[in-house]
Amino acid sequence: MHVGRHADKPAASAKRLAVRREALRHYELKPGQAVIPMEKLKDGRWYLGTGRNSDLGRWDAEARCFWVISFANFSDPARYPKSSIRIVRLKQEDYFTSSGGTFKPLELVPCRH
Numbered sequence: 001m002h003v004g005r006h007a008d009k010p011a012a013s014a015k016r017l018a019v020r021r022e023a024l025r026h027y028e029l030k031p032g033q034a035v036i037p038m039e040k041l042k043d044g045r046w047y048l049g050t051g052r053n054s055d056l057g058r059w060d061a062e063a064r065c066f067w068v069i070s071f072a073n074f075s076d077p078a079r080y081p082k083s084s085i086r087i088v089r090l091k092q093e094d095y096f097t098s099s100g101g102t103f104k105p106l107e108l109v110p111c112r113h
Contacts, residue, residue, distance in 0.1 A: 036105045038064075038095050047105035053091045057103050066093045066103040 043061035057066030073084040094101035
């Protein structure tokens, strides 16, 4: 016995298409926004942008990637209905290009020295 729809059914294809559209919408630029070119990024500086895991990333010129902080809540059946467990992770996201990557830097975060 199967529960739910099979992946080859028309409704599953429509759902898959809707999920893809929503993911792409997240990465679309708003009018007037421009991605900062990789060669203009400053090592060790924080950038606001759009990414898969966070909208704030720190550029690592040596590794040629952004480091972002990701939060995730996981339910613990032993503690239900009490609070869930929060996991905080440091994740790596590549600079966005047409061939890959997920972080689009849009604005340098000003630093106070």
